[in-house]
Amino acid sequence: MTFLKMAKAALLASVLMTGSALACETTLRSSDTHPDGYPTVEAVKAMGKMLEERTKGKLCIEVFHSAQLGQEKDTIEQTKFGVIDMNRVSMGPFNNLVEETKVVSLPFIFRSTDHMHKVMDGPIGEEILKAFEPHGFVGLAFFDGGSRSFYNSKKPITSIDDLKGMKVRVMQSDIFVDMMTALGANATPMPYGEVYSSIQTGVIDGAENNWPSYESSGHFEVARYYTLNQHLMVPEVLVMSKASWDKLSPEDQATVSQAARDAVPVMRKLWAEREKASEEKVRAAGAQVITDIDKQPFIDAMKPVYEKHVTSDRLKDLVARIQATE
Incomplete structure (x- = not known):
């Protein structure tokens, strides 16, 4: 990411900024790759309303949805430098x-x-949020990412054997790549925005995601087999640039932090509603949903993934504490 690109992003944010946000003393620019109306987008909008009310118009949030400021990999770097707040x-x-x-x-x-x-x-959760700070971010809150399951354009997946040789898109993460390798599939990391056309043209056979993303992206139109194996329940995170955070007073920092936490139940309510609506839409469109599946072989296959990525005593302790949480 060059400073030229970051400057362009800042210019775009300035041009797009409209309405009441302009009247605020400080408007925080917030990025999201999901479309307008998506639970995460609406939750940050709700957070913005809380901030505006609680600071009497001193702080506002302008949400740039639909990857207006770039895909996640790019926006992370822009956030670190304070171009995105x-x-x-x-x-x-x-x-x-x-x-x-x-x-x-x-x-x-x-x-x-x-x-x-x-x-x-x-x-x-608090411990993980604090871990972002040494890297130039302030962790504010966790949102739900739903349970992720496999979908493809070829055939119903009812067992691990059905995944062998399939080209499956994953996020740009070593863990996700290794997960697919352990299941016998060919992992294909690529930006979220390229998945639809890649399935449509046969570059990949499928991907994995939750109900709302499977539906809102239109992926169900080109990958009509959806297997509810629920291999991942990965939270999503709302972060703030440490550079932007440090410009706020301690009082405003506390207000931002509390508003982010207060937005979490808003997001979860919207998520539950959206998940149900997305499932209904996908089923009505004729997608084949596979629910009769034994998850245990999938779980057993993950042993090498854990062995590779959980190497330090600190991470092993974190895994143990999560598994021990009732």
């Missing part, structure tokens, strides 16, 4: 930067959505 990002792209994010990106690390909430809302 806030960023809602998937955990995968942070795996090679913030070591602790690897643990919550591991396949089958969470037993259920409730288990994930218990972990991320508690001391373990």
